[in-house]
Amino acid sequence: MRPLVETVIEDRRWDGIGLGQIAERGARAALAGVGLMPDGFSVALLACDDARIAALNGTFRGKGSATNVLSWPAEERGAGAEGARPDLPEPGGAGMPRELGDIAIAWETCAREAEAAGKPLxxxxxxxxxxxxxxLLGYDHIREGDAALMEGLETRILAGMGLPDPYSEPDS
Known part of the structure; x- marks a missing residue:
């Protein structure tokens, strides 16, 4: 089986949690969760630190601060109507998968968020x-209806992997 995600580890701390395997499993689950066969696609992931993601955030979004994750879709495919599903891409062939885009994830911000939420990194x-x-598939959370759709999908996909709802409030 060809890997779906090409992971570039820039910050070696990510090696400690096996980010390459996490990325592969998570991207495959997300694609399958919207009805796509993962083997027809490819994703690039940069595992970096806060300084690198802050620079990327400044360059591409005009926000010079660190964030947990950024994504750059290869094609814009967002839904026109609020709360509607975006048009999903057709898969590429066996030897030429369709590129969905790039993701960058930052160590310090993610570690801090996980600790604050009391969950494993x-x-x-x-x-x-x-x-x-x-x-990368065109889902977004800017408009309320889009956010409800995207968060519902995330919750369902993660539940299928045995993970709790990331949007529920932790027990007090």
């Missing part, structure tokens, strides 16, 4: 890979 990273992969 590997679970949080899995959620962010699923989230970013859905962005």
């Amino acid at each position: 590997s679970d949080h990273a899995m959620h962010l890979v699923v989230h970013a992969t859905l962005h």
Whole structure:
């Protein structure tokens, strides 16, 4: 089986949680969760630190601060109507998968968020890979209806992998 995700580890701390395997499993689950066969696609993931993602965020979004994850879809495919599903891409052939786009994920921000939420970093990273992969497919969360659709998908996909709802409030 050809890997779906090409992971470039720039910050070696990501090796400690097996981010390459997490990214592969999460991206495959996200694609399958929207009815796509993962083997017809490819994704590139950069595992970096806060300084690198802040620079990328500044360059591409005009926000010079660190964030947990960024995504750059190869094609814009967002839905026109709020709450509607985007038009999904056709898969590429066996030897030429369709490129969905690029993802970058930042160590310090993700580790801090996972600790604050009281969850394992590997679970949080899995959620962010699923989230970013859905962005590559045209899902978004800017409008309320789109956010409800995307968050519902994320919750269902993660539940299928045995992970809790990332949007539920932790027990007090």
